[in-house]
Amino acid sequence: VQLQASGGGLVQAGGSLRLSCVVTGRAFSNYATGWFRQAPGKGREFVAAISWSGDTTMYADSVKGRSTIFRDNAENTLYLQMNSLKPEDTAVYYCAARRYSGVRPESYEYEYWGPGTQVTVSS
Numbered sequence: 001v002q003l004q005a006s007g008g009g010l011v012q013a014g015g016s017l018r019l020s021c022v023v024t025g026r027a028f029s030n031y032a033t034g035w036f037r038q039a040p041g042k043g044r045e046f047v048a049a050i051s052w053s054g055d056t057t058m059y060a061d062s063v064k065g066r067s068t069i070f071r072d073n074a075e076n077t078l079y080l081q082m083n084s085l086k087p088e089d090t091a092v093y094y095c096a097a098r099r100y101s102g103v104r105p106e107s108y109e110y111e112y113w114g115p116g117t118q119v120t121v122s123s
Contacts, residue, residue, distance in 0.1 A: 001025040003114030005095045010120045015085050021078040021095030021114055028076040029053075032098050035069060035080045036107055037091035037119075047093070048080060049103035058103040063089075085121045092116040 007019040019035070034049035048069035049058045057069055068081040078095055096110035104110075 001031070001097055001112040003095050003097060003112055005093060005114045005117040008093060008117030008119045010122065011085055013086055013121055013123050015121070016081070016083045017085065017119060019080040019082070019093055019095075019117060019119075021080075023076050023078065023095075023097060028071075029073040030099065031112075032101055032103055033071060033078045034096050034098075034103070034105075034110060035078075035093060036096060037089075037093045038116075039088075039091040042091075044094070044107050046105040046107065049105065050078070051103050052101045056103050058105060060105070082119075085119075087121045087123045089121050090119060092118050 002024045003021055005021045032052050035047040036044050037047050038044045046060050050069045054071050066084045071078045094116045095114045097112040098110045
């Protein structure tokens with residue numbers, strides 16, 4: 001399974017971005033997926049996750065109410081819509097996949113990772 005994230009960039013505080021992650025190599029609908037991020041000097045942290053059917057989602061408190069995770073199984077693509085961005089959202093964002101249906105916030109639960117996309121929010 002290969003993952004490729006895109007959609008990062010530089011945005012002003014209060015702005016929006018939509019991250020995309022194309023998953024190839026296996027049946028995308030068999031994998032639960034998630035987004036994580038890593039800011040400079042910090043560890044990787046959970047952002048959001050979605051089940052393989054898309055009917056269950058989970059969010060970190062830091063992004064809840066400002067972000068929406070969703071997926072298009074027909075297009076093998078995972079998305080993260082981020083609104084009301086804050087400077088503390090600045091990080092490299094990674095998409096990840098796990099071979100089970102359920103959503104989990106722990107990074108070690110995910111076997112497959114993409115190379116990340118940089119999000120920078122200016123104040």
